[in-house]
Amino acid sequence: MKTFKFLKTLGILAILPFALLSCDPDEEPIVEETSPTIDLAVETISFSVVKTSDFVGVATITGSIKNIADNFVSGTGQQKVYLYERSLGTPTDQPGNLVAERSFTNLAAGETLEVSFSRAWNASSPAEGEFPPEYILYIGYDPDIYIDGNEHNDDTNTSNDELLESGMAINDLFR
Template sequence: MYRKTLATLVTAAALIAGASAASAQNLIPLSKLNGVNLGDSLINQGRPLPALTGRIGVNCPAPGVQSITARRMGGNRVRIEAVIKNVGGINWVSNRNQQTAMIGDDFGRANARRDFTRLDAGSHFVLRHDVNWNLANEFPSGFRASINYDPDIYIDGNPANDDCRRNDNSRSISAAEINALFR
């Protein structure tokens, strides 16, 4: 029983360490640990642990595109909204012209744009773009919200503007999803 408990704890520690070491992530979904059976450990005395929910936070700045949505405003008017949020545990502090949040269309046009130099941990801002939607358009465009960085932002000597979770810097909404608002 001791070996089984030790092996289980080593497996859980390896999962946590491996997920913590991933440079692109600052948060570890606890669901990754749900497959590890800690129920046989001496601590639990054979009782299973409850399901793990939430995330383990790592202290680093991590601005990301939290969501992009489309909402019908009346008539053919549609509002595209993107929420940009620092999900990290440290404030994002940078210099002007080093980062931009934007909403762009499939044709490469920037429709809404905001430069930002500070985004406190847990805080957010919203980008909005209103468009007259044409259901008869043969080639309608979807939209993409993104955070774009200056190419040398990671070597500028400022760790407060090094995004430690780069995999959440863009999200898209398709033309088909926008068309569905009119059905």
């Protein structure tokens, strides 16, 4: 029994110097890095009008996206912001006509990006006044962006990547 206690004590004494060496108070603690939270969000579609008469003018449609999380860092051609105009009668499973797009690579936390399109508008015509088009703003990503090995461009919340607004609000600007 004394031999066992002696060996146990000897084992502890043998380990003690290594334990003391690994507990350097000046050594920086090991901190595990966490994955970034990446979330680009469609923020708004806004309208403005420059009137040329009571019911006619030039309407500008502006879409805005915002980075609401950590810095987005990506490669060229991997993402774009698209603005579509969908006229009455276009099936809802189709986006309509692409009227503006903008490529980007990086978007810092809190930074916004805009895309806009201007067109003639007649609030008294059936095509714009009575049945105005809808506008769709969409953030599109390259299909293999999630497997490119870059976690700084993997959007964690795609439910806020699209917004639809009726052009009826443009007609309200003529009132």
